[in-house]
Amino acid sequence: MENDAQPAADERGPLDRSRLMADFAARAGLSRIEVVDELGSTNTELSRLAETEPDAWGDLAVLVADHQTQGHGRLHRPWESPAGASLAVSILLRPHNASGRPLPTQCYSWFSPLAALALREALAEVAGLESALKWPNDVVVGGLKISGILAHLAPGAHGEPPAVVLGTGINVSLRQDELPVPTATSASLAAARPVDRTDVLVAYLADFARRYQAFCAVNGNADAPLAGGRSLLSQVQDATITLGRRVRVELPGGRRLEGRAAGLDGHGALQIVEDDGGRHTVSAGDVVHLRPANGGYA
Numbered sequence: 001m002e003n004d005a006q007p008a009a010d011e012r013g014p015l016d017r018s019r020l021m022a023d024f025a026a027r028a029g030l031s032r033i034e035v036v037d038e039l040g041s042t043n044t045e046l047s048r049l050a051e052t053e054p055d056a057w058g059d060l061a062v063l064v065a066d067h068q069t070q071g072h073g074r075l076h077r078p079w080e081s082p083a084g085a086s087l088a089v090s091i092l093l094r095p096h097n098a099s100g101r102p103l104p105t106q107c108y109s110w111f112s113p114l115a116a117l118a119l120r121e122a123l124a125e126v127a128g129l130e131s132a133l134k135w136p137n138d139v140v141v142g143g144l145k146i147s148g149i150l151a152h153l154a155p156g157a158h159g160e161p162p163a164v165v166l167g168t169g170i171n172v173s174l175r176q177d178e179l180p181v182p183t184a185t186s187a188s189l190a191a192a193r194p195v196d197r198t199d200v201l202v203a204y205l206a207d208f209a210r211r212y213q214a215f216c217a218v219n220g221n222a223d224a225p226l227a228g229g230r231s232l233l234s235q236v237q238d239a240t241i242t243l244g245r246r247v248r249v250e251l252p253g254g255r256r257l258e259g260r261a262a263g264l265d266g267h268g269a270l271q272i273v274e275d276d277g278g279r280h281t282v283s284a285g286d287v288v289h290l291r292p293a294n295g296g297y298a
């Protein structure tokens, strides 16, 4: 995979609002889509709107920033989005099943991997890219991070269970010299050709809405077949390159674990088997994939 394609700046105009505004939202199954020129963080702003205007911001309402200036990841880490080259999009979820009852909040941990699967499909469709999930919330191409996903809770409307704000940052046409960290890549760089932000956004949102509706229809059961196909759990397992590998997990309190990533549990938590056979289930943390080096693991 070539990594030195340099998309010209003029290939990176603003998002094509006419494609997003017409009847796109209705066709894709979204309740609303708003595109703003510039914003600190789409997650922060959508959380605020969900709380202050609950009737105007329902299930599957979407907020997109053409340029996000203060994006963040987990633990308040910065998420960098160079202007005109990346996507910052947040989706509000107020999930209900077919009987109109709220989904159990225990299934909320599946929304990030569900978004990652949708993005994976969008990258394949629009840019011909093969990508994978890296536990817990990254989409990677060739081992490099092309997208990060961050979900958090917002107050539910009218006494309902909490809503979810699901934010995705996608590196679309960043040049090599714009990558914020050496572990990042962009769709244009990985595909070695220009990739259009609006194309990626449209494909991602449409695929996400389809998967999400299928998941709601099975009441958030990750083991149930989705729309007559495979379960969410098995789709996520297949797409997650962390599984089966030797990993180091850096836990939130600073503790570290090292061992084999053996599988995912029913909530999407990572199961680790240490060399002495000790088993751990980890629901949050940073994973480093360790590779064999000189007969050992680096």
Ligand code: BT5
Binding pocket: 040, 041, 042, 043, 044, 068, 070, 071, 072, 073, 074, 075, 077, 078, 079, 080, 081, 087, 088, 089, 090, 137, 138, 145, 146, 147, 148, 149, 150, 167, 168, 169, 170, 171, 180, 181, 183, 184, 185
């Ligand atoms: C994430 O956090 O990867 C979740 C990022 C979510 C961003 C979206 S954008 C829309 C919405 N609004 C927000 O404010 N946030 C969401 P985490 O796993 O904690 O990774 C953060 C780390 O990724 C940073 O510490 C950097 O090392 C690295 N990083 C920052 N910007 C990056 C980029 N553009 N591409 C790849 N890696 C990046």
